[in-house]
Amino acid sequence: MFLERMTWKQAGEFLKKDPVCIIPIGSTEQHGPQCALGTDFLVPRNLAERLEKMMSDEIVIVPTIPYGVCEYHMSFPGTINIGLDGLQLVLGRVASAMMSHGIKRFVVLNGHGGNTPAIQKVSLDVYHAGGIMASVDWWSLVGQLDEHFRAGGHGDRIETSAMLAVCPEAVDLSLCMPMNPGRPTEEISAKYIQVISFHGGTVGLTRDTKELAPSGWFGPYDPKDATAEEGEDMLNIAANYVKDFIPEFRKMLP
Numbered sequence: 001m002f003l004e005r006m007t008w009k010q011a012g013e014f015l016k017k018d019p020v021c022i023i024p025i026g027s028t029e030q031h032g033p034q035c036a037l038g039t040d041f042l043v044p045r046n047l048a049e050r051l052e053k054m055m056s057d058e059i060v061i062v063p064t065i066p067y068g069v070c071e072y073h074m075s076f077p078g079t080i081n082i083g084l085d086g087l088q089l090v091l092g093r094v095a096s097a098m099m100s101h102g103i104k105r106f107v108v109l110n111g112h113g114g115n116t117p118a119i120q121k122v123s124l125d126v127y128h129a130g131g132i133m134a135s136v137d138w139w140s141l142v143g144q145l146d147e148h149f150r151a152g153g154h155g156d157r158i159e160t161s162a163m164l165a166v167c168p169e170a171v172d173l174s175l176c177m178p179m180n181p182g183r184p185t186e187e188i189s190a191k192y193i194q195v196i197s198f199h200g201g202t203v204g205l206t207r208d209t210k211e212l213a214p215s216g217w218f219g220p221y222d223p224k225d226a227t228a229e230e231g232e233d234m235l236n237i238a239a240n241y242v243k244d245f246i247p248e249f250r251k252m253l254p
């Protein structure tokens with residue numbers, strides 16, 4: 001059930017059933033020239049909607065957190081970064097409020113890799129308060145479950161396909177640009193947005209995304225090949241996985 005569609009009395013009754021609390025979380029940030037800034041929260045929000053159709057009596061879905069940790073995308077217009085401290089505060093307060101209403105178990109549906117340190121910190125706080133918080137990075141999960149989606153990047157075909165399935169009006173494939181990665185020196189090349197490659201090894205180098213990915217996207221799969229069918233496949237894989245995980249997850253805490 002969606003918390004936002006319940007009255008306080010309905011919420012009070014429903015929360016007595018001890019549902020697992022689903023927290024969709026993302027970021028408002030650039031996703032290359034072809035995908036809208038809402039990509040990272042629209043996809044987890046859609047996953048939550050799929051779960052709601054499959055198991056509405058067992059879960060309570062709180063409103064999606066649309067902001068995250070994305071300081072490194074700030075040179076791209078429209079990006080909104082609330083920072084590690086901001087996300088930790090917001091997610092932590094959402095979790096502690098729901099715990100005060102009786103929730104013990106949380107599953108975060110995460111759409112943005114930069115959010116991970118904040119989610120991990122809040123998960124520890126929830127743990128120390130007697131609860132348990134799991135998190136799922138949907139793009140990483142689908143890559144583990146199906147090799148066609150392995151090791152996707154940022155704003156590449158994987159995310160673009162997901163967006164074509166979730167919100168096609170927020171994608172324009174005619175705007176796709178080549179990745180054209182930056183080349184810092186003759187012997188150093190771009191491995192990922194914040195990773196460089198040198199003599200067969202990789203080195204982390206955190207800077208603004210524009211330094212290595214001037215068009216905003218980076219990854220092994222060109223977004224111009226994205227399709228809504230592929231997005232639908234991935235989202236079904238992820239939703240079915242979480243649906244199976246939740247009953248097992250319940251067993252971890254009496």
Ligand SMILES: [Zn+2]
Pocket residue numbers: 031039040111112154155159
């Ligand atoms: Zn993304």
